[in-house]
Amino acid sequence: MKRTALDKWICETERIPRLTRPGLEALQLRRLNALLARERARGGFYKDMPERLGSLAELERLPFTTAEDLSANAAGLLLTSQAEVERIISGATSGTTGPVKRVFYTRRDLEHTVGFFAAGISEFTGPGGAVLVAMPFSGPDGLGELICRAVESLGARSVRAGVGRSLGELDALLDAERPSAYIGMSVPLLGLLRWRRLGGRETYIRRALVSGDACPEGVCAEIERILGTRLFPHYGSREMCLGGAVTCAAHEGMHLRENHVLAEIIGGDGRPLPEGERGELVITTLDMEAMPLIRYRTGDMTRFLPPCECGGVTRRIDRVSRAGDGMEALDSALFRVPGLIDCAARRDGAGISISAVGSCPPDALARAANIDPARISLEPPTPQTKPLYPAKRRIE
Numbered sequence: 001m002k003r004t005a006l007d008k009w010i011c012e013t014e015r016i017p018r019l020t021r022p023g024l025e026a027l028q029l030r031r032l033n034a035l036l037a038r039e040r041a042r043g044g045f046y047k048d049m050p051e052r053l054g055s056l057a058e059l060e061r062l063p064f065t066t067a068e069d070l071s072a073n074a075a076g077l078l079l080t081s082q083a084e085v086e087r088i089i090s091g092a093t094s095g096t097t098g099p100v101k102r103v104f105y106t107r108r109d110l111e112h113t114v115g116f117f118a119a120g121i122s123e124f125t126g127p128g129g130a131v132l133v134a135m136p137f138s139g140p141d142g143l144g145e146l147i148c149r150a151v152e153s154l155g156a157r158s159v160r161a162g163v164g165r166s167l168g169e170l171d172a173l174l175d176a177e178r179p180s181a182y183i184g185m186s187v188p189l190l191g192l193l194r195w196r197r198l199g200g201r202e203t204y205i206r207r208a209l210v211s212g213d214a215c216p217e218g219v220c221a222e223i224e225r226i227l228g229t230r231l232f233p234h235y236g237s238r239e240m241c242l243g244g245a246v247t248c249a250a251h252e253g254m255h256l257r258e259n260h261v262l263a264e265i266i267g268g269d270g271r272p273l274p275e276g277e278r279g280e281l282v283i284t285t286l287d288m289e290a291m292p293l294i295r296y297r298t299g300d301m302t303r304f305l306p307p308c309e310c311g312g313v314t315r316r317i318d319r320v321s322r323a324g325d326g327m328e329a330l331d332s333a334l335f336r337v338p339g340l341i342d343c344a345a346r347r348d349g350a351g352i353s354i355s356a357v358g359s360c361p362p363d364a365l366a367r368a369a370n371i372d373p374a375r376i377s378l379e380p381p382t383p384q385t386k387p388l389y390p391a392k393r394r395i396e
Contacts, residue, residue, distance in 0.1 A: 004248035004312035006255045009119035013112070014259055019313045028262050029056055031286035035294070038079055045069070045076035046294055059262070060272055064282065065296045070239070071099035078104055080290050086110060087141040089238045103238045104290040110141055112287070113243045116257050117150035120246030124207040124232055125181045127155030132174070132205065134161040134184030135212055136391075143212075143242055147183055156181075163188070164390055167195050167341075168383025174204055182208040186215045186223060186231075187331060188387055191341040191357075193226045195381055198339075198359060203227075209234050209247075213392045214322045218332030235320050239296055240285055245317055253305040253316035260287045263317065264295070265304055278303040281317065325395045333368045340365065341381045344388035346396040350375075355388065357381050 007019045014027065033053060039046035049062060070077065078085075087105045105113075125131055131151045137144035137160060148158035159177045161170065161184070170192055182189055182205045189208055196203045206227060210220065211234035220231055230251040236244045240261050245254035256263055262284040265273045273279045281298045285291075305316040321328060327345060330352075334343055339360035346353050353375045356365055366373040 001310050002249050003310050004246075004255045004308065004314065005119045005122045006116075006246060006248070006257070006314055007312050009115055010259045010314070013115060021313055024258055024313055025056060027259060028286060029053070031259075032056070032059070032262065032284065035284075035286060035292050038292075039294075042079055044079070045073045049294065056262070059264070059284065059295065062295055064270070065293050067099050067101060067297070067299070070101045070103070070293070070296070074102040074104075074291075077291050077293070079292060080104075080106060085290055101238070105141075105241055106289040108289050109241050110146065112260060113241045114146050114150050114153065116243040116246075116260075117147055118153050120232070120234055120243075121147075121150055121156075121183070121209065122154055123246070123248060124209065125151070125154065125156050129154075129156040129181060130159055130177055130179040131156055131181040131183055132159045132161050132177070132179040134163060134182065134188060137162045146242065151183075164387060166383060167192070167381060167385045171196070171201070171383065175201075178204045180204060180206050184208075184210070185212045186210040186219045187213070187335070187342070187389075187393060190219050190223050190226075190335060191387075193223065194339065194341055194358075195385075197226070198381070208232065211236060214328040214331075215319070216328050216332035216335070217319070218334075218336045222335055233319065235300075235302075235317065237298060237300075239293055239298070240283055241288060244283070248308065248310045248312060250308050250310045252308065253318050255308065255312055255314040255316050258314045260285065262286055263304075263315070265302065265317075266297075273303075275304040275306065278318075281320070327393050327395050330369060330395070331393065334365060337364045337368050341385070342388045344393075344396070352395065353377070355379075357385055357388070 011019050036049055036051055040051045084106050085104045086107045090102045133147050135144045151158040159179045193203050207229050209232040215233050232247040234246050235254050236242045245256045247254050264282040265279045266282055267273050267279045281300045281302050283296050285293050301321040302317045305318055337360050340358040343354055343356040355377045357379050362376040362378045363373050365376050
């Protein structure tokens, strides 16, 4: 089996001939101590941290950084001058929930992310391929543009779909461009595939990288059944400059970007958990120039997996469950119903109501959601149908 492309990218980025576990951990410790020294010299948010640690194991002695800390201390967390900041992402992480955060990146931070994206994307496309990029496009150095640069660095062609297009608009784009690969969120992909098959049209897409929102197991299983190939899940967040872990040819877990991100899994008591136990992912962004974070609590749940059968050196994390309100589990159940294109959920005093688009019986959706059929509103899909969620999915 082909070894993860991430190992090769780390070797090229760090200018080392061969990646080994001891060598990678030594690099992490050097980077961690360099970061602590920078923070002490800067005198900002982390000024009271020790200037160096003797081992990676000592990391657990340091305090956590929370989303609230990030929201309230942007100036103290910024380690570079404003002139060196190339990109700022500002806003709540998911729709209207969570604290509003500002995260800063330098040009170097962004270029590292493009290289990391390219390593992950190279697992399923290459020169001459066409990739439908169904991620937000928010101007230069936004997520969509960074992905397109990564795609094009491989000699492939990016097809800019963005988010929020109608089914008819996506029909026209697919028929004109015939992309063989997809990068975007999982639920919109499943809806698009089902819509195309409903009209007897060729889907063209054969491989897909899913990210940008939770990837419910039921949704991913349906996508893989239609495509006839395994998915390439990706994990990232704005706090780690958008890219954190990618899938290799083994399709079992995601390899971490360990030259730039030091990961821990903690339990409810805040202590690190052993490999295999599920808990909260905590990250230290070792080599970010603008806004490195130390022991940042992501709120996302996962676990470390054993070494990968591909032979890669980097550690792997399992499927990530995003902290939320139950929408991921609801999607996983509902999208097992054939013919469902999209749905949205809202909560009131009587429970959950669901607005759905699809060619399936309302009773089937009610059974899947375990709610009264009267609380299901169903409409047929049309070329004018647009996504019911403009961003991340949640129960309103």
